[in-house]
Amino acid sequence: MTAPATGDGPLPAVRRHIEEAVRRIVSTSAAPDGDWEQLLQRAVTLSPPRDPAHGDLATNASLVLAKRVGMDPRAFAGRLADALPGVAGIMSAEPAGPGFVNLRIAPSAWIPALREAVAAGADYGRSAMGGAIPVNVEFVSANPTGPLHVGHGRGAVLGDAMAALLAFAGFDVTREYYINDAGGQIDQLARSIHHRYRMAAGVEDSSPGEGLYPGEYLAPVAEGELAADGGEAVAAAEDAWLERFREAGIREMMKLIDRDLERLGIRFDVFVSERDLRDAGRVDKAVAVLKRRDLVYTGVPPRPKGAAEETWEPRPQLLFRASRFGDDADRPLRRANGEWTYFAGDLAYHFDKYRRGFRQQIDVWGADHGGYAKRVRAGLSALSEDAAGLDVKFCQLVRVTRAGQPVRMSKRDGNIVTLESVLREVGPDVFRFLMLMRRPDAPLDFDLLEAVRQSKDNPVYYVQYAHARICSVFRRVEEHGELQGLDVHAESDPTILADPREVALMREVALWPEQVEAAARAREPHRIAFQLSELAARYHALWTAGARGEPSLRTLLPGDRPRTAARLLLADAVRAVLRAGLSILGVTPAEEMR
């Protein structure tokens, strides 16, 4: 790909300058005690103030430090403000409020960022922040018992964008899928296929009964098996066909899932099979490690309040001391029938990720697994001796509606709203963007009609339109004789860009790398979606001003090559941010809207 941005934008320069001034002021103070230098690094912020009237940037340095070194915050702010102007593009600095210092930055200070953005294109904002640290992002991991539903789709998009964001910020990211291909549900899958098999053979006409999967997507699998074996499993005992149907089921269901993921443009680097882990003895090994540390014992767990008293019978079980690692109770490792619990397998799996070098692990789960995170974190802490961390991101379920009415589910699809059916209607770009316009742990209503409406109500088209407009401007340059052969870089004089709306756009372009890093640190891809919306809004506003009341703000001014070149430079820089952001979200940057 490309090298991470190494350019020294305006922000780092301003920050360095502030730090030097702060050190000078502190050195004159009567009581420079304490860990103020550490605070300077950690707690002092430099960010655009919420109210643009306060300037371009603001720092809270004196609020954080003044008291610590025995000074009055307002006095500290006053001295700091006096010391700043004149360097790094700082035009003026004023103390404000309880001790902020507001900075005005010369518009020309943003210009290097514009050139950097244009040069980097979709890679603008890529950073080395992550230091190539390996991060494992595990997501989807849906059971191979049927096609993906919309909720899986949300998790899929979140995980994929998370991975892209972290990769963009310089982490060494692996996208991983854990296949839950062991356990009772797979037996039920095999039995469901067998039922369909008997239907296909004409010896069964009732629909699948209790506990079996109703989806008709299993019929082709059954028919395939029937064609292959000529019906020998019709009346055979379960032992004779269970394993074969399990394998066929897993294989075919993973094909379905793969196809759904492909529609979303998602590729995984690694698939890990629960069965493989178990068969290779990895579960035994993980439990042995815990045993060696005296973290496993046989005991009777207390009856959970939710469990009905009639069905609960106290039974000694093999337990992991999860309560020593922040969990609320010790957790069972072995089922009554002697098999490992799902939890034991999950321990082995997260341990396996750790042993493959992932000290940072991110899991994307559905909200219905909410109570489960503590015990897995506890297990990973125990197994890695606190060397590995697990960050679980929860996705609330998605409610799909059409014009406000719940979408009815088809038996064909197994009574779920399939991801495929939604994608067929709205396309991957709309789906991905709308899924990322919301914080993942907030519930989401997805309306199929709203989603395809092409207007400003729909943030996908809104952002894509901004990108398309810029592309359109570039296509039109050559239509003007006076602009033939315009060299945007050589002929532009960006100091011409003086309108407040233009300067605001320049600033936003310059701040983009910082915003990417903030989103990556917070591990919140949805911030990117919101930032793109804001940038698009600013661009649309400027554009419409030029198109309506203020022709002098237009990009293409045939009589004024330097100004046109400068405007094109700005437009191109905005386009770079849009491309970079959309690439993180996995959304296509449309060249034109038709």
Place this chain on the structure above:
RNA sequence: GGCCCCGUAGCUCAGUUGGAUAGAGCAACGGAUUCCUAAUCCGUAGGUCGCAGGUUCGAAUCCUGCCGGGGUCGCCA
């Protein structure tokens, strides 16, 4: 009952890890056709940030307790 998530404008949601007078979009109302794409823009109006305490220069944000909604609770995954 325990644990997890949520509660911000009539509706849907942001809120830069504790900052200044809490912001967008939708809906409502009023505007922009000499235009590089009107899939756009400008303006008006809209708030006890669920409630009550606490922490400090400063709280929508952190801590405690309530209220309300959702999820979950051995031998499913």
